[in-house]
Amino acid sequence: MSTHKHFIIDFDSTFTKVEALDALCAICVPDAQQRQKVLTEIQRLTDLGMEGEIPLTESLEKRLALLKANKSHINDLIEHLRGQISESFKLNKAFFEAYKEDIYIISNGFKEFIVPIVAELGVKPEHVFANSFVYDQDGNIIGFDRDNVLTQNQGKAKQIKSLGLEGEIYVIGDGFTDYEIKEAGIADKFYAFTENVKRDSVVNKADHVTPSLDEFLYVNKLPSALSYPKNRIKVLVLEGIHEHAINMFRQEGYNVEVIAGALEEDELCEKIHDVSIICIRSKTQLTAKAIAAAPRLMAVGAFCIGTNQIDLQTCTERGIVVFNAPYSNTRSVVEMAIGEIIMLSRGIVEKSNRMHNGEWDKSAKGSNEIRGKKLGIVGYGNIGSQLSVLAEGLGMEVYFYDVVDKLALGNAKVCNTLEELLSLADIVTLHVDGRPDNKNIIGAKEFDMMKEGVIFLNLARGHVVEIEALAQNIKSGKIRGAAVDVFPYEPKNNQESFESALKGLPNTLLSPHIGGSTEEAQENIAQYVPSKLIDYVNTGGSYNSVNFPNLQLPALRNAHRLIHIHRNVPGILAKINNALAENNINILGQYLKTNETIGYVITDVDTQYNRSVTKELKQIPDTIKSRALY
Ligand SMILES: NC(=O)C1=CN([C@@H]2O[C@H](COP(=O)(O)OP(=O)(O)OC[C@H]3O[C@@H](n4cnc5c(N)ncnc54)[C@H](O)[C@@H]3O)[C@@H](O)[C@H]2O)C=CC1
Ligand SMILES: O=C(O)C(=O)COP(=O)(O)O
Numbered sequence: 001m002s003t004h005k006h007f008i009i010d011f012d013s014t015f016t017k018v019e020a021l022d023a024l025c026a027i028c029v030p031d032a033q034q035r036q037k038v039l040t041e042i043q044r045l046t047d048l049g050m051e052g053e054i055p056l057t058e059s060l061e062k063r064l065a066l067l068k069a070n071k072s073h074i075n076d077l078i079e080h081l082r083g084q085i086s087e088s089f090k091l092n093k094a095f096f097e098a099y100k101e102d103i104y105i106i107s108n109g110f111k112e113f114i115v116p117i118v119a120e121l122g123v124k125p126e127h128v129f130a131n132s133f134v135y136d137q138d139g140n141i142i143g144f145d146r147d148n149v150l151t152q153n154q155g156k157a158k159q160i161k162s163l164g165l166e167g168e169i170y171v172i173g174d175g176f177t178d179y180e181i182k183e184a185g186i187a188d189k190f191y192a193f194t195e196n197v198k199r200d201s202v203v204n205k206a207d208h209v210t211p212s213l214d215e216f217l218y219v220n221k222l223p224s225a226l227s228y229p230k231n232r233i234k235v236l237v238l239e240g241i242h243e244h245a246i247n248m249f250r251q252e253g254y255n256v257e258v259i260a261g262a263l264e265e266d267e268l269c270e271k272i273h274d275v276s277i278i279c280i281r282s283k284t285q286l287t288a289k290a291i292a293a294a295p296r297l298m299a300v301g302a303f304c305i306g307t308n309q310i311d312l313q314t315c316t317e318r319g320i321v322v323f324n325a326p327y328s329n330t331r332s333v334v335e336m337a338i339g340e341i342i343m344l345s346r347g348i349v350e351k352s353n354r355m356h357n358g359e360w361d362k363s364a365k366g367s368n369e370i371r372g373k374k375l376g377i378v379g380y381g382n383i384g385s386q387l388s389v390l391a392e393g394l395g396m397e398v399y400f401y402d403v404v405d406k407l408a409l410g411n412a413k414v415c416n417t418l419e420e421l422l423s424l425a426d427i428v429t430l431h432v433d434g435r436p437d438n439k440n441i442i443g444a445k446e447f448d449m450m451k452e453g454v455i456f457l458n459l460a461r462g463h464v465v466e467i468e469a470l471a472q473n474i475k476s477g478k479i480r481g482a483a484v485d486v487f488p489y490e491p492k493n494n495q496e497s498f499e500s501a502l503k504g505l506p507n508t509l510l511s512p513h514i515g516g517s518t519e520e521a522q523e524n525i526a527q528y529v530p531s532k533l534i535d536y537v538n539t540g541g542s543y544n545s546v547n548f549p550n551l552q553l554p555a556l557r558n559a560h561r562l563i564h565i566h567r568n569v570p571g572i573l574a575k576i577n578n579a580l581a582e583n584n585i586n587i588l589g590q591y592l593k594t595n596e597t598i599g600y601v602i603t604d605v606d607t608q609y610n611r612s613v614t615k616e617l618k619q620i621p622d623t624i625k626s627r628a629l630y
Helices: 011-015 020-028 032-050 056-067 071-082 087-091 093-098 111-119 155-163 176-183 213-219 243-251 265-274 288-292 312-317 330-346 348-356 382-393 418-424 444-449 467-475 519-539 572-582 613-619
Strands: 005-009 103-110 128-131 133-135 141-144 168-173 189-193 208-210 234-237 255-258 277-280 299-302 321-323 374-378 397-401 427-430 454-458 479-484 508-510 560-567 587-594 598-605 623-629
Touching: 005 011, 011 020, 011 103, 011 111, 020 032, 020 056, 020 071, 020 103, 032 056, 032 176, 056 141, 071 111, 087 093, 087 213, 103 111, 103 155, 111 128, 155 176, 168 176, 168 213, 176 189, 189 213, 208 213, 234 243, 234 265, 243 255, 243 519, 265 288, 277 519, 288 312, 299 519, 312 321, 321 519, 330 348, 330 382, 330 427, 330 454, 330 479, 330 508, 330 519, 374 382, 374 418, 382 397, 397 418, 418 444, 444 467, 467 479, 560 572, 560 613, 572 587, 572 598, 572 613, 613 623
Parallel strands: 005 103, 005 168, 103 128, 168 189, 189 208, 234 255, 234 277, 277 299, 299 321, 374 397, 374 427, 427 454, 454 479, 479 508
Antiparallel strands: 133 141, 560 598, 560 623, 587 598
8 A cells, every 4th residue: 555645634723723704704794792793603603513513514504694795805814814824834834845745625614715825835726625605796705615525414525535545644623524534434544633722522533632733743754843842841830830831831832731739759750750841839849759750851940049949969960951030039038028127126916916806005115116227137149138238228237148258239248257147136137048058057056146136037948947946035035026938847738737836926927938929029930930941942042040051042043953961071072073073964053061060062053964863962971861953
């Protein structure tokens, strides 16, 4: 048997994003209210026809009668449809060009508008099989060609059969009538196309679901505009990440699964096995065990600042890039710290609670302005330094201590030791990162060094403070006010209850790790992190990643990009270039950066090259990951 392949493609909602008759309705029913009514009815009739609930002729007759369209409307329709060609079709013009002899459009629509639209991608007019309108003498559309085989039951199957095509027949469509071709035994395979609409009754019967043309081309090893279909990139989104991120991933064509809370290690290991990108916040522990359970993992999105919950070393060794949102919630934490410093200095929570119990205690005792007070910031990074600026604006005297040299902003004064800072500050606030070395950096000894009546804040990480020691010092009155947003153990989700030695202590503000949880911050994060992840997938760009050598790459134009991640040992670049030279491959641009663990090499090459070189690159010793991008 011949292995020649023929491709039968549906028009409405497959070749174009829309149903043409819906679009025609928008054109020829000028009154908006009336149009909506007609449109709803047309869509209902289309669905009934597509899902096989009523005969197609009946669906069509009723739709045309509702439309009352005229010849003059068809030109406007064609103009409109030109902008409605499905994205993955437009992208794969090269496939249509290369296979024009084998591509057929079989539709229950009308040649008058189908032929000019499919011609845009090079489909031959004689390969379009569809109906034709019947007009009256004034050009009004009054019906369709009832003799056309496509009006009959199983019309598409009959039409294709009459073409006598030899070889394999692949059908791509979104409707029941497309599936019928397979059912009639004419097609070898039916691919349910879901880029524009997804009809369960059709999807359930398909040999394969193709969310875009890229997937179809990929599984059939046909030339494709994309190196890898985006629907094959599975994204797992945990911990209530803002829906803007989810929309961005879906718009990009990724296959997204969303889970509201965090997952325990074992649950995560189960879920992560086919995931390419995982998106988490501060709760999910991405351990070496979880990473080992994720053979396809290529990127991690930390939708927060801290990355201490991620085993970064293992990610790097496995060639998995990690991005966080280093600045998106900075301001939110700072505003909360300022608010808490004022609330604690005035004992507002105590006073408020007492008033709720009917107690009126108007007094200035133990209430202070923050102006002129000494604020001691431990950790002068993005949050600490931003807090420094705002606190000075409120008239505070700012001191800071950091383990690395930092530029003092405004009039802030550097302390050379933690002891120095703790002994002079009226208010101590922690903004260090969550590295393991920072465990218990503030314990009994450090509280002893602080002034009597100090105010203490921790909005950094729970494990940096010894909770028992903090509780003791609040109880003894040494600490006259405390605000704690982060805890050594935090509930996994909003259903789990909160336990802590700090519960019920005086002038102690407890908050459920919400320093960065503002609408503004979460939306900013949900824009920033997905854009980094998508850029990494599409271009290999690693700029601002947490663990990869940072490369900012030019856009890929008229080139293929070979991405190579390897252990940082000598000689790998030479081996990559040897492989390219031996295959006569012309290098258009090359970028290399290394860190302590890995080397990251990007090579842009002419689009015509021996594809087997990608295998050779994978086989270079010490290679971690390698992919080709176009
Ligand atoms: N409560 C919340 O919702 C949020 C908490 N955070 C926490 O705040 C931390 C700080 O955030 P950024 O300022 O953006 O981070 P950053 O990395 O810009 O700053 C951290 C600073 O702490 C310094 N540092 C580290 N260990 C230290 C130590 N033992 N003593 C003194 N200085 C030390 C570092 O050198 C660095 O300058 C994050 O790592 C995260 O853990 C961040 C956002 C929201
Ligand atoms: O940004 C951070 O590091 C935070 O601590 C905020 O974490 P979250 O996104 O609220 O789990």
